[in-house]
Amino acid sequence: MKIKALKGFKDIVPGEVLLWQYLERVARDVFDRFHFREIRLPILEETELFARSIGEATDIVEKEMYTFVDKQVTMRPEATASMVRAYIEHGLYVEKPVQRLFTIGPMFRHERPQKGRLRQFHQMDVEVLGSENPRVDVELIAMGAMLLDELGMQVSLELNSLGCPACRPGYRAELISYIDKRHDLLCSDCKRRSTTNPLRVLDCKVPSCREQIVDAPSILEYLCDQCKDHFGKVQAGLEQLGVPYRLNKFMVRGLDYYCRTTFEFITADLGSQAAVAAGGRYDGLVEILGGPKNSPGIGFAIGMERLVLLLQQQQAVIPEDEVDLYIAGIGEQGSRKGFELANAMRARKFSVAMDHEGRSLKSQMKQANKAGARFVFIIGDAELESGKGILRNMLGNEEQQEVLLSAAALADALPESLVS
Incomplete structure (x- = not known):
């Protein structure tokens, strides 16, 4: 169960x-x-x-x-x-x-x-x-x-x-007198309140009670x-x-x-x-x-x-917090390097997401879009060999540039406005 x-x-x-x-x-x-x-x-x-x-x-x-x-x-x-x-x-x-x-x-x-x-x-x-x-x-x-x-x-x-x-005492006495004349017509809660806390009778939501207090005295008069x-x-x-x-x-x-x-x-x-x-x-x-x-x-x-x-x-639309950078690591070695860079970029105040399940580049790009990632940094075997990853701008026309596989180089390539 x-x-x-x-x-x-x-x-x-x-x-x-x-x-x-x-x-x-x-x-x-x-x-x-x-x-x-x-x-x-x-x-x-x-x-x-x-x-x-x-x-x-x-x-x-x-x-x-x-x-x-x-x-x-x-x-x-x-x-x-x-x-x-x-x-x-x-x-x-x-x-x-x-x-x-x-x-x-x-x-x-x-x-x-x-x-x-x-x-x-x-x-x-x-x-x-x-x-x-x-x-x-x-x-x-x-x-x-x-x-x-x-x-x-x-x-x-x-x-x-x-x-x-x-x-308040003068008003309370007048209210109790008014309520007493209608006591039998009130709900059980109001009958109890009439002696312990008579002002609460005025606040009752039961329709029959509301009918009885419609002409009750107003405290503003006292x-x-x-x-x-x-x-x-x-x-x-x-x-x-x-x-x-x-x-x-x-x-x-x-x-x-x-x-x-x-x-x-x-x-x-x-x-x-x-x-x-x-x-x-x-x-x-x-x-x-x-x-x-x-x-x-x-x-x-x-x-x-x-x-x-x-x-x-009102169907208010509150935008989810977007991800600054999605690191797409391809293969075990690409993922390993991406894991290291992700932690280093987070320490530099960027919000970073990445996949840990070994998904394909296509699947990871879908994840990046779903997360609202502004940039994607792709690291595969070819990038590891050249020492440069591919940084793709997801905000405009998906322009790409090669960036060294270091946190310092990657931070310099990203807009300063992203730093929280």
């Missing part, structure tokens, strides 16, 4: 990897323009980190985390908590008052696999720690919009505010003066930068640490899995995890599997 990948876990094969590399390349370029620095985080963390940050009453902590109970460690279900833990542990707030960080890597949640959603999934996560200025919110959202635009994604931005600990001013400046900043958005009073996000600005980038091209990027502000999280007081933060994560699906739907 063949052993297959676990359900919800997926191999990313070489042809598909090109799309992933392309996404990362574009993202890193955009992040660099906004002066974000990369941080690399461990996959395993103490379970308590996620229970305290995400919230014990969330679906993630209650049902979806991969936790080793005997060790009390968990495979990370998201990156923000780990980012904040590292920010505190390494005293990054001392090094620089405002930290602009990003990380790229796998996350893990035990949920039902579906299109664009796996149990091992990958995210690009960006965070700004140390500033509560609404312009930072605007700048971060604008960066997300710029990245998705440069990837050719057709998305819309939805925006909301979740208020703060000062103004914002305190400070939150109202902050949210007004975020909206004005987005308008100033020409970033279109629409308000969505039902967007609450599924993690307890969010406050004030929250946002999602939505696509109509992935069915029910509409969000390709989402995030928000979490001004109290650093303190909750043992860090200094008054250390605000904001960030967002982009689901890479969903971006890959969108690129595939």
Whole structure:
């Protein structure tokens, strides 16, 4: 019996990897323009980190985390908590008052696999720690919009505010009162959430529940003066930068640490899995995890599997890396000399491919074409005898020239532009 990948876990094969590399390349370029620095985080963390940050009453902590109970460690279900833990542990707030960080890597949640959603999934996560200025919110959202635009994604931005600990209790009480009157009409998950995390009822995707909350009160009507001013400046900043958005009073996000600005980038091209990027502000999280007081933060994560699906739907063509030089060794001695030259040319920063199976020159030329080789260097018995191989230019009209069988001579005969 063949052993297959676990359900919800997926191999990313070489042809598909090109799309992933392309996404990362574009993202890193955009992040660099906004002066974000990369941080690399461990996959395993103490379970308590996620229970305290995400919230014990969330679906993630209650049902979806991969936790080793005997060790009390968990495979990370998201990156923000780990980012904040590292920010505190390494005293990054001392090094620089405002930290602009990003990380790229796998996350893990035990949920039902579906299109664009796996149990091992990958995210690009960006965070700004140390500033509560609404312009930072605007700048971060604008960066997300710029990245998705440069990837050719057709998305819309939805925006909301979740208020703060000062103004949320009044809204929570009003929402619970509204939900209680419709309690019997809600799904089992929402009945449970109505007492543990009532804001999550607004985020339910079950059609019958969505019908019940259509007239639910909006938190925007309960914002305190400070939150109202902050949210007004975020909206004005987005308008100033020409970033279109629409308000969505039902967007609450599924993690307890969010406050004030929250946002999602939505696509109509992935069915029910509409969000390709989402995030928000979490001004109290650093303190909750043992860090200094008054250390605000904001960030967002982009689901890479969903971006890959969108690129595939767009039939995006990502060119494979071409080979600078293909060395065609004919016969055992020609192959032996080619093997030596291939290693020497790689040390000189050229990308080199060659055949080790003793194929004919015709077959090797086909391989060179398939690999997109710019040049082919042919070494057979006649070339070994003369001490010169045949260098064929595959880019134009296949012009040929004789070149000494040495790495120095071959490097001199190739264009300098090929050196990586």
